[in-house]
Amino acid sequence: MITDDLREKLLTHDQAHLLQELERLNDADRAQLLNDLARIDLAELRALHGKREHKDALPERHRIEPLPRPAAEEPHREFKEQIGNDAIERSEIAYLVVAGGQGTRLGFDHPKGMFPIGPLSKRSLFQIHAEKILALRRRCGARLPLLVMTSPATDAETRLYFRRKNFFRLPPQDVWFFCQGTMPAVDLTTGRLLLEGPGRLCLSPNGHGGTITGLLGSGLLDRLTDQGVHTIYYFQVDNPLVNLADFLFIGRHVEARAEVSSKVLPKTSPLEKVGNFLMVDGRCSMIEYSDLPEGWANETDDAGNLRFWAGNPAIHLLDVEFLRKIAGEAERLPWHLARKIVPYVNETGQVIKPDAENALKFERFIFDILPQAERWTIHATDRAAEFAPVKNKEGVDSPQTARAMMCADAARLLGQLGVEVPAGIKVEISPLFTLDNNRTIPPITKHTYLREPKD
DSSP states (O other): OOOOOHHHHHTTTTHHHHHHHHHHHHHHHHHHHHHHHHHHHHHHHHHHHHTTTTTOOOOOOOGGOOOOOOOOOOOHHHHHHHHHHHHHHHEEEEEEOOOOOBBBBTOOSSSSGOOOTTTTOOBBBHHHHHHHHHHHHHHHHHOOEEEEEETTTTHHHHHHHHTTGGGGGGGGGEEEEEOOEEEEEEEEEOOOBBBTTTTTTOEEEEETTTTHHHHHHHTTHHHHHHHHHHHEEEEHHHHHHHOOOHHHHHHHHHTOSSSEEEEEEEEESSTTTTTTEEETTTTTEEOOTTTHHHHEEEEEEETTTTTSSSEEOOEEEHHHHHHHHHHTTGGGGGOOEEEEEOOOOOTTTEEOOOOOOOOOEEEGGGGGGGGOOOOOOOOEHHHHOOOOOOOOSSSTSSHHHHHHHHHHHHHHHHHHTOOOOOOTOOEEEEEOOOOOOOOOSOOOTEEEEOOOOOO
């Protein structure tokens, strides 16, 4: 039933087309659409649509400083590594993989985490990450939960995939799934809610910032606290090289009692398409590459080095109690607007497939919590050893480039042990075979793959 309040609400916010849609739906579809509409703040959507021509406001330049560059040598490195090792052995760390995306851009019609990235083994991204955690659990005798953040589009298939793969030998009770929220897409010109089918709104994942509300709404923050977990190791599913046994990274975070710690990469060019870590009013912050003015991006210091040098590989340590505080104020995090091509159904039921941007989508980003941290640390990492994103079907950040980096990293690690890998030979090392940031590798076993390349 369409109440008078809902009718007035839709008319007030220029969504009258939905009244017509509700009238022609059957009872089940009408109930679904009414349920979806009850969760949407139409006033907020209208206000956001009104900002479609405005870019995110930047702080004044005098408030911004580059991130300090790390020292060449880490003071008390072994002591901090031991702190990190002890935190893992006490089972105070949980791992969270952001896995809400589909593999559409890769030409892969499944959750991206199922993509077979292993250069020789064809291990999936999910398997590579899960086996790193399994190896770490075995080495440290620790219980290290794996939290998998899905989206409505990937949730069911991801859960089924883990069950069919026997959770990659992780205890099923220590693999926790939760689903991020959604936001509706609206027409770019009118702000009207778009429909993907009868009674079905065009809904999209609400961004990796949805991690925070997803953890709270699922009850997993309480579950982590009850289990004695203090720190979440956050990473993206599409980076097969991420080092999940970085004891120094964890140790520095724990020693500093940091609320957030982040890994950073030296940028390869001023306009590289990665987020930029920097300081705003003395606090660690981030500006997206698309928002950083080109003049700022090209600034150099007296030595000719980029002033804004620190790129974001999306690897963070997050204090559980800090996240709990932020989750209670999550509505304060800003929405970011993105213009997209979104197919939709018009008033006559015809499917429209636009050939140009026709819609706005809305996302929240996890890095917007950075300025709210009173205590934070930054940890520089080696791009070649820890950042091989799989985002595009071909070219930059593609499966081809990621596999090449995985092979190069494996060859480098073997080379440190005196095992020479001839040029042109593909090498893959199982995550069960090499563990921590010291890259200590036992003698070659069946888990190492050495094969001639195929013509």
